[in-house]
Amino acid sequence: MRVNPSEHPILVTEPAWNTPENRERMAEIMFEEFQVPAFYIANTGVLNTFAAGKGSALVVDVGQSVASVIPVVDGFVLRKGVAYSNLPKLVAAHARHILLGNNIDLIPHQLIASKTPVEPNMPPQYAVREDKIPGVTDSWRQWYEDRAVEEWTQNMGGILEQGWNDQLAIQRPARQYEFPTGFNTFFGPDRFHVGELFFFHKPNLVASNSSLPRHIPALISDSLRACDIELRQVLMGNVVVTGGGTLFSGFTDRLHNELVRSFPHVKIHAPGNPVERRYGAWLGGSILASLGTFHQLWISKEEWMEHGKGIVAQRCK
Template identity: 45%
Template sequence: MANPPPAAIYGGDEISALVVNPGSSWTRFGYAGEDTPKAVIPSYYGKVGDDIFVGDNDLHSPRPGMEILSPMSDGCVDDWDHTVKIWDYALSKRLYSDPKEHPLLITERSWNPAKARERTAEVAFEEMGVPAFYLAKESVCSAFACGKPTALVVDVGSAVASVTPVIDGLVLKKATFHSNIAGDHISAHINALFKSEGITVTPHFMISKKVPVEPGQPAQVTLKSFEGLTSSFIEFEKERVLNEFKESTSGVLEFPYNEVVAHTRPGRPFEFPDGYNLSFGAERYSTTEALFQPQAYPIPETTADATAQGIAELISLSVNACDVDARANLVNNIVLIGGTSLLQGFTERINTELSQAFPGMKIRIQAPGNASERKYSGWIGGSILASLGTFHQMWVGKKEYEEVGAVIVEKRCK
């Protein structure tokens, strides 16, 4: 086996490593040792014929025939050809860096298959030309960012919710569970609510001029005219509005949904891009209940998935799949991350559900109060890890890759 790259080149302060944290909706890029990513880019691309468009500005610019597509599947990179284009844009146009001059740390989901891991190494060395590379488990990085070698990492993002036990810095795969009952699922419920209330969601790009109106009054708006827009582009733009509603208005009750109680809670106003505005009361809680009771709260006009599991159920499954001796330590070190976990009342609801599931055990949830720390914890942990002087011996060097091949990730990136 080749000697590890020297610290003077691939570790320490002389040359900062690049850290990339791919997610279903957003991918974070930056330099090791920094507190936050330098660039956060949508994990989507636009396609018109052979032309590819990436980055916020190009993705949100209406173009005839442009389809919006995702290279991600089940939280993992599925389409590397277009992923490389997104990453190249971020590294060259946003970080102004050349990957050939920096070691590269990429985070991955705990369930990323072996073939996909090997493909990541091939892309890093052969297409991006990096001098050194490491593939780190995102859950381990998130635990590391919170200063915990042992933790139960509960990550609730846009497309995927996952529960991963990390014990002494290693992922316990047999007790890792994930589900698609996450942020996008809630957006579908919110969209169904708007349809049932007769509320039209008009994307931002279509607004030419609007006039302020009283709550509940019809919008007075002038719309722009476009031709040839695809349904995927329009849905992509509508999703922005649903996310705005979710982030600013939605909440979670600290106990199972009760309509009477929900009506006693103060409502929150929301103004749509066209100027229409309304105060939402119980609805802002009912649309999020599917996170915890997906079978009881299916998306309207769809069939309930009999195998769907709520967040608390995933946590219980994960803890009970671990050794008995480890369970108390895990529920005492729960790390709650992901953008969807920022919903008001989410942490309290998790605490309530787990107190019932594990009576007699001390439940302790660490949920970073800073939204950036919650959303970017995987990147932050990777940034800390790759900046450590002691980490330089972990890098897989280009010569080592050339000698052993892509299977090196299975030996070195545990």
């Protein structure tokens, strides 16, 4: 960023399940290595709540690798109600299975010298940059394939608002997608199968995999059961949806339809701007750090020198 860290306080975000050891290590790195004048760690659930203009909320956050449900009351996380799983990894794995099952080559565009337009479902016609092949590592290729799957998922993935229905999935118009090789094809029900994993797991899938990640409705149920009864209506009246995984077409409508059965007065706040949805915690962090009263929360370099690691748990709650 081309700034001198010793001249700027640093606010760092953390998930609700971060460990005390990680928090203390972050503070140590900031103060000892970067010599920052002040430091603070804020929970992403709280920051997403602030970004939505609320003090209390049930934050449903679906990121690249973790889906979580975080209850926030009066600006504080209810730790006992935190629920999370690696559900997005299951969704990504299923998307990859669909693409590879259709014999689609996920060749990086950086390795393609030229290509010729072809009709849908016809074999691609392209030339590879042979000079680049020797420098390609397995880790880089894996990284690229993950990115390619993620990009396909973001562009093609959809969710049926009223729950899975084979006939309805077939009736939805197929969408065309072109890969870096020039190969292009239409995707129909498959693109809805991917998003359905966020909300429903087939019984045979559950029976064959005891470690299957919890889906969104299950995470919400787990979280609410751990919260006091009198708080549940408050939380369900302020459901905040955030994270890139929630940008699937139909996600918020499906979530509302799932929740309204048990909570008729549920209200969902989901920013329409993709940037705001994806980076809600960062926006909340900017709001928090700009408050005039926030300077009271900073851990100063002097306090770190005097109290050491113990100050982190005391100040960053």
